[in-house]
Amino acid sequence: MRIEVVQKERKPFVLFPLLAGLLLFFALSFSSPFTAWATVAAYIDVQGNLHYMRGKSSRTDKKIAIERPVPRSSRDLSYQTINAFIQAAATEHGVDPYLIKAIIKAESNFDPAAVSPKGAQGLMQLMPATARDLQVDDPFDPQENITGGTKYLRSLLDNYDGDVVLSLAAYNAGPGKVKGRIPNIIETRIYIAKVLDNYQSYRNCR
Template identity: 45%
Template sequence: MEVNNSKQVEQFMQFQMMSEMLKQAAGDSPSFQIAMESLLKAATDDRGNIDLSRLGLSEADLSKLGYGGGERLNNVYKDIRTSIGSGSTTIEEAVEKASKRYGIDKDLIMAVIKQESDFNPKSTSHAGAQGLMQLMPGTANDLGITDPYDIDQNIDGGTRYLKSMLEMHGNSKQLALAAYNAGPGTLRKRGVDTVEEISRLSYETRDYVKKVMKYYGK
């Protein structure tokens, strides 16, 4: 049992090192989340546990981290999986599907998810917005969503709503994002018809647009 724990702790340290390398390469962006998910998939055995030997890594003696390493490893693994995906559908898969269905760049969808929920499917805001794309209950209901915390439903509904905002605002990503955050009625009320006029909106919305476009990076 101790040998097994030592091996898993070793793998945990290797995993941490690899994740840090990925983060340095991709930055704090949707690309990092996708890379992490791909790494996890490749390193997961048939029982759902991490086995980094599947990646062809060399072994090292890290048993000094002590007893219980295997349990800690799998707890960390569960936390990461919760933040990236659940059940049989991952965030990346759901985004890919919604991107093709509604004709929206998947990187833009991922950027919205990053800003809205930081890839946490169970996220709930103080205002009551729910899930990955932070849909308000009324909006979710209008979109026919029965479970706003379901990855597939939330991303499909959120992307559909984002598509309607793009169509409503001449396919301007900045205006669509402002409407997604503040509501299209707010833009009409403030007379916001151009990107330059986004300055008439609240700091929260201006900051939201700026951050999403930064994550989008195009």
Template identity: 45%
Template sequence: MTRGVAIVWFAVLGAVVLRIPCATADIYRYEDDEGVVHFTDAPTDKRFKVFMRDLKKDRRLRTTFKLAGCARNPEEFEPIIDQCALEYGVEKSLVKAVIHAESGYNPNALSRKGASGLMQLMPQTARDLKVSNSFDPRENIRGGVRYLRFLLDTFKGDVTMALAAYNAGLSRVAQYGGVPPYQETRTYVDKVLSYRKSYQTN
């Protein structure tokens, strides 16, 4: 990289740094084969890596863990979660975090896309998992935990990738070779990981 180009990019970097307190998204960067550094808040290429986190978003995620906002008392489903987590070897705090993020512990939750129940199983996914009634807490949690186990095995234990696939689908993760560049998916993964940490400490 020439001195002139380097100065330009340092200037750009300085502008990015100065804007961080007001940022509304994570900042990503990658350096191409010619040594040019690229920055964006909406990556479309898997070569982009997180450069700076959106501090406001991180703060929101850390403070949104409120069990009082759940539709039902989470303890009501504790025995089912314990049993299914043990059966499929999935961390209990992760199961609870997914349920919290997906439905807020509402067994009757139904999304606009047709996902239903505590772990928001799509109709085809429910059929594949032999779940006949997605609104039945026991069936739904068992199916959801079984699916999580499958995703964790598929991604060799990588929780972030498994959650991205749970939200966006396996095909999208395969298409982008990682977490898809969808704000919804990225926010979902961050939220579940934040909830997971809260359940671990509580």
């Protein structure tokens, strides 16, 4: 008597596609420059190349925001170009260009696209309300930012009778917190020391 063994047709392992999908999801989540739930912003640079950047985290679906191209670091602008903007603003508003440069170094480290946790923007870290008051349409435009920031600095120097230290304190903490003396704010005191150190270094290298 012969027993025939009938092999049943093997069904595909149904969990494999699921596991593969999960692995792909996690791989993309950790390797992609965008995290899950991230808002994606896109812009086209002057060469016509499309770029994406990660926005603020959110658990709601948002439309892709198309933003104008902005320099991502000082490497996108030559030293001569930024220095020319500084010199022009310094001449227009009667401010020492080395002081402007010292503030930019302390505020953004020459990153035109810098944004602080409090929302200050660009090279001289202008708050949106301040930028509007100074008629700066685009805080991320280096020339506009430097011109507006220098104009603001000039107004502070005038308000504090040319006192650089008090003007720097007001630039950092806001004029409302500077009443004839440096406010007892650690961040502001550190900021003043940093700017003055930068200022001295630039003057020594001229």
